[in-house]
Amino acid sequence: MATQLPEPIIEQTYYLNMGPQHPSTHGVLRLFLKLDGEYIIEADPIIGYGHRGHEKMAESHLYEQFLPNASRMDYLSGLIFNHGYVAAIEKMAGIEVPPRAEYIRVICAELNRISSHLLWFGTYIMDLGGFTPFLYAFDDREIILDILDRVTGSRLTYSYCRVGGVAKDVDDEFIAATRGFIQRLRSRWEDYHNLVTKNVIFIHRTKGVGVINREIALRFGCSGPVLRAAGVVYDIRRVEPYSVYPDLQFEIPTGTAGDAFDRYMVRLQEIEQSLRIIEQALERLPEGPIRGRAPRNVRPPRGDSYFAVEAARGALGFYIVSDGTRYPYRLKVRAPSFGNLQVLTEMLPGTLVADTISILGSIDIVVPEIDR
Amino acid sequence: MSFDDFREELRKVVDPAAIRASDHGIKGYSLEVTARSDQVGRIARAARDTDLFLEAISGVDFTDCFQVVYFFNGFGAGSRVQVRVKVNKGESLPTISTVYDAALWHEREVFDLFGIAFDNHPNLRRLLLPEDADFHPLRKDFGKVHAVRSTDEIYGDPTA
Numbered sequence: 021m022a023t024q025l026p027e028p029i030i031e032q033t034y035y036l037n038m039g040p041q042h043p044s045t046h047g048v049l050r051l052f053l054k055l056d057g058e059y060i061i062e063a064d065p066i067i068g069y070g071h072r073g074h075e076k077m078a079e080s081h082l083y084e085q086f087l088p089n090a091s092r093m094d095y096l097s098g099l100i101f102n103h104g105y106v107a108a109i110e111k112m113a114g115i116e117v118p119p120r121a122e123y124i125r126v127i128c129a130e131l132n133r134i135s136s137h138l139l140w141f142g143t144y145i146m147d148l149g150g151f152t153p154f155l156y157a158f159d160d161r162e163i164i165l166d167i168l169d170r171v172t173g174s175r176l177t178y179s180y181c182r183v184g185g186v187a188k189d190v191d192d193e194f195i196a197a198t199r200g201f202i203q204r205l206r207s208r209w210e211d212y213h214n215l216v217t218k219n220v221i222f223i224h225r226t227k228g229v230g231v232i233n234r235e236i237a238l239r240f241g242c243s244g245p246v247l248r249a250a251g252v253v254y255d256i257r258r259v260e261p262y263s264v265y266p267d268l269q270f271e272i273p274t275g276t277a278g279d280a281f282d283r284y285m286v287r288l289q290e291i292e293q294s295l296r297i298i299e300q301a302l303e304r305l306p307e308g309p310i311r312g313r314a315p316r317n318v319r320p321p322r323g324d325s326y327f328a329v330e331a332a333r334g335a336l337g338f339y340i341v342s343d344g345t346r347y348p349y350r351l352k353v354r355a356p357s358f359g360n361l362q363v364l365t366e367m368l369p370g371t372l373v374a375d376t377i378s379i380l381g382s383i384d385i386v387v388p389e390i391d392r
Numbered sequence: 393m394s395f396d397d398f399r400e401e402l403r404k405v406v407d408p409a410a411i412r413a414s415d416h417g418i419k420g421y422s423l424e425v426t427a428r429s430d431q432v433g434r435i436a437r438a439a440r441d442t443d444l445f446l447e448a449i450s451g452v453d454f455t456d457c458f459q460v461v462y463f464f465n466g467f468g469a470g471s472r473v474q475v476r477v478k479v480n481k482g483e484s485l486p487t488i489s490t491v492y493d494a495a496l497w498h499e500r501e502v503f504d505l506f507g508i509a510f511d512n513h514p515n516l517r518r519l520l521l522p523e524d525a526d527f528h529p530l531r532k533d534f535g536k537v538h539a540v541r542s543t544d545e546i547y548g549d550p551t552a
Binding site for chain 1: 420421461467472492493494497519522538539541547
C-alpha cells in the first residue's frame, strides 16, 4: 500500500549530467545541469576531457614542428587554424608569401569553412530530429573533402600551409573540381532552404530560442556567427584584413534577433559568401611560385605578437612570445568556441532541457578546440 | 563610445609613460600597457565602459616573475589593447570577473595552467585539468621546455 506523504512536495531540484558521451555535445563535453522539473536552474559546462597540452607541446618544438598540432585543435576547420598559425609566424618574422600561395590558402580555407558549416548544418538538424538534411549536407561536404584531400593529402587534419607558402601547387583538375562544386552547391541551395529553412518544426525549435544579444556577447567575448547573429558586423577578415581578403568582394551577413534561427541563417549566408570568395580567387589566381624565401628554421625576433584570423567559429588568435630562438617561448591560442561555450552559463538557466540541444547545437562548438 | 575614449580613460588610470603605441600591422595590438596589479580592475572597467570586450588572458612564466597578459578588443579596426601585469611568484591578482563574465573562465584557465590565484574570484577551480591534479603544466619547471628566460630577455629594451 502506498504511503501517504504528510504534505505534497511542491518543489524539488535535481542534477542531470548531459554528457560527456551525449550525442549532441559533439565531442567530450559535460553539461552539469541543475533542474527544476524540465526547467534548467543552473548550467555548468565542464570541459577539459580532451586537453592534450598543445600550448605546452609548442614550448619544446620548433615552430615548424608544431604545424600539425594547429589543425588538430579544431578538426573541422583545421586549414584555417593551419593558415592562422603560419600567418602569425610570417608576420612576426617578416616573411613574404608569394601571391599565388596566398590565393591558394584563401581558396582552401574558404572551402574548409564551407565544409565546417555544412557539417554543422547536417548535425544541427539531426540533433533537432531531421535526418534527411544531414545526408544532403554530407553528400556535398564529401566533394570538398575529396578536393582538399587531393591537394593537401588529408581529409580533416590538414598541414598544408608552410612558412612562406604552401606545400603543393594546385592544378587544373583542382580548379575544375572547385568550379564544379560551386555550381553544384548553388544548384542545390534551393533544396536546402525548402527542406529546412521553411520547415515549420525547425522554425518552432529555433525562433526565439537561445537569444544572445549584443550586450551578452560583449560580456562573454563571443565572436563569429554567434556575434554576427546579434547584429554586430564584426569579421576579422574585414576588421583586421589578412592574406588577400582586402582584394576580394564579400559581404558580412548579420542577423537581428540573435536567436538560434538567426545563427542558422548567418551560417548559411556565409556559405554563399565563401562561394563568392572562392569564385573570385579562382579567377584571379596568379601564376608564380608557391613558396617564398623563408629560412629553413624560422627565428622570429624577440618580443611578442598577436595575430587573429576568422575561423569558422569566430575570432581565432595566436599570441606568440619569442625569445629569438627557433622555439616559441610561449604560444597562446585564443579559441573562438571558448567564449561561445561559456555563454551557455548565462543562456541555459530558465530554458527547457529540450531547448538545450537546440541552443548548444546552434552555437556550433568544437570541444577539442576549447580544451586544446 | 570609441577606442579613443578608452585611451583617454586609460591615461587617468595608469601613468602615461606606461602606455606605448605599437604598430598594429606588426604586433597585432595598437596599445601596449604595462600596469600594476592594483590597476587591473580600473582598466577593465574603463574597457567595459568604452565598449571593448575581453578577448583573452594569458600567462607567461619567467625566471623572476609571471607576466599576465590581458587582451581587450573592440569591434572597430585596430582596437586591440595589450595590458601586461607583472605578478611575483606566489602573489595573486585581483579578479576582473566582476567586470567581465568572460574573465570567469579565462582566469580559471590561468589559475589552472600557471597556478596564479585571482583574489575574490567566485569559483576559482581548475578548468582544463582534472580537479585532483597537483601541478600547473605551463610553468617552466614542469615537463620539457626549450628555455627559461627572464622578463628582460623578452620584453626588455632591445637596444640595451
